[in-house]
Amino acid sequence: MSTNSTSTSAPLKKDSSFYLKSGASGGLAAWATHVFMVPVDVIKTQMQLSPQKYPSASVAFRTILTKEGLSGLSHGLGPTNYGYLTQGFFKYGLYEVFKTKFAETIGQERAERNSTLVYLAAGTAAETISDIFLTPFEAVRIRLVADPTFARGTLDAIRKVGRAEGLVGLYKGFFPLVLKQVPYTAVKFAVFEATEYSIYESLPTPRHELSNAAQLTVTAFSGFVGGVAAAVASHPTDSVLAKVNSTDGGLIAAVKTVGFRGLWAGLLPRMGMVGTLAALQLLAYDAAKVTLFGLPTSQGIKQHHAHH
Numbered sequence: 001m002s003t004n005s006t007s008t009s010a011p012l013k014k015d016s017s018f019y020l021k022s023g024a025s026g027g028l029a030a031w032a033t034h035v036f037m038v039p040v041d042v043i044k045t046q047m048q049l050s051p052q053k054y055p056s057a058s059v060a061f062r063t064i065l066t067k068e069g070l071s072g073l074s075h076g077l078g079p080t081n082y083g084y085l086t087q088g089f090f091k092y093g094l095y096e097v098f099k100t101k102f103a104e105t106i107g108q109e110r111a112e113r114n115s116t117l118v119y120l121a122a123g124t125a126a127e128t129i130s131d132i133f134l135t136p137f138e139a140v141r142i143r144l145v146a147d148p149t150f151a152r153g154t155l156d157a158i159r160k161v162g163r164a165e166g167l168v169g170l171y172k173g174f175f176p177l178v179l180k181q182v183p184y185t186a187v188k189f190a191v192f193e194a195t196e197y198s199i200y201e202s203l204p205t206p207r208h209e210l211s212n213a214a215q216l217t218v219t220a221f222s223g224f225v226g227g228v229a230a231a232v233a234s235h236p237t238d239s240v241l242a243k244v245n246s247t248d249g250g251l252i253a254a255v256k257t258v259g260f261r262g263l264w265a266g267l268l269p270r271m272g273m274v275g276t277l278a279a280l281q282l283l284a285y286d287a288a289k290v291t292l293f294g295l296p297t298s299q300g301i302k303q304h305h306a307h308h
Contacts, residue, residue, distance in 0.1 A: 012296060014100050026092020027085045027287035033281045034084040039073035041080070045145045045284060068148075076141035078154035083137025090130035090248050092285060095189060098122035101151035103301040112302050119193050119300070123186035131177050136161075136170040138177060184234035190277055193225030200304055207304055212290050215297040220283040227278025231271045 012018070034041075043060045046053075054060035064072040099122040103111035111118055140157035143150050151157035161169045199218050200207045207215070282298070289295040 009029040014300075018295065019097050022096045022289065023089040023093025025285050025292065025295075026095075027087075027089035028288050029281045029284035030088025030091065031081065031085040032284055033277055034080050035077070037277070038077050038080055041141075042073050042075055042145055045076070045142055059246035072148075075145045075148050079122035079137040079141035079144065079157070082154055083134050083141065087130045087134035090133055091126050091185065094126035094129055095122050097127045097258065099301060108301075108303075115300060115302055116190050116194065118185045120279050123189040124182050127182045127185040128178055131174065132179055135174045135177055139170050139173055142173075180234060180237050183237060183272075184230045184274075187233040188223075188230035190225040190226075191229040191284060192222045192278075193298075195225045196222040197300055197304075209304070212297070216283060216286055216290070219286045219297055220279045223282030224275045224279035226282070228271045230278060231249070231274035232267065235267050235270060 042064065043057050046060050046064065047055075053279070054063065056130060061073075098124065099118065102118050102122055106114070106118075136158055137154070140151070140154060140161060143157055143161065144154075151160050158170065196218055199222065210218075231261075286297040
């Protein structure tokens with residue numbers, strides 16, 4: 001049998017220390033993957049804010065690079081650092097809390113029969129709460145991408161928006177953010193958990209006898225499947241919200257402008273991108289738990305059957 005820290009079949013004690021360590025691992029995972037995507041976010045935000053000036057990603061990339069150099073692709077890095085480190089901490093930590101407590105509340109047998117609903121509910125609750133912490137950082141990130149001279153840094157930008165517009169200015173993007181993020185996160189976690197469980201159930205070797213590397217491989221594959229499903233589930237909302245900033249009349253006008261076919265435009269590349277990002281983030285989450293805190297890789301509420 002492997003001597004890895006994860007190689008135990010004993011039930012894991014989920015106390016406040018476990019949830020804090022899970023949150024810390026989630027914060028690091030979310031931070032790392034989103035910092036990696038800052039240049040893409042800069043291009044996407046500029047296209048949303050100025051669609052006529054930046055009609056395509058390639059045009060936006062060349063224009064920003066020509067005018068501002070590589071530093072132009074790093075605008076909003078500060079808010080991304082703070083925002084997703086905080087959001088990841090609450091999202092992953094609270095997801096583990098809600099997943100466990102919801103199952104305890106309704107009982108193990110009932111929870112296993114309704115595992116998908118438990119995961120969806122836990123993901124929804126965790127994402128909604130974590131977005132409360134992310135929204136102000138997203139608000140100032142967009143300001144700094146649109147106008148790099150707006151403030152000296154993240155905290156200065158928050159103070160400026162707060163003084164000029166109050167909490168409303170910092171939180172006016174909360175509902176659109178939740179509308180976009182909740183379906184993505186809830187479906188990602190639910191499909192990830194289901195895929196991971198199915199893989200382990202199909203293997204001839206019990207989960208706790210597999211090496212850390214083998215378990216992390218399962219995490220990465222399950223994360224990719226979850227990310228692809230999440231991309232499909234959240235794509236219509238993402239398409240609409242991408243038009244909100246460039247359409248008069250708000251959300252309803254944006255829906256009419258996009259149309260049904262437009263809701264699914266760009267789905268295939270987004271499935272590939274989001275699937276890869278979800279795989280990397282969940283892999284980073286589990287790798288941080290294993291290497292930094294000696295915790296096992298992620299496991300859902302379903303108990304694995306005995307292998308013979």
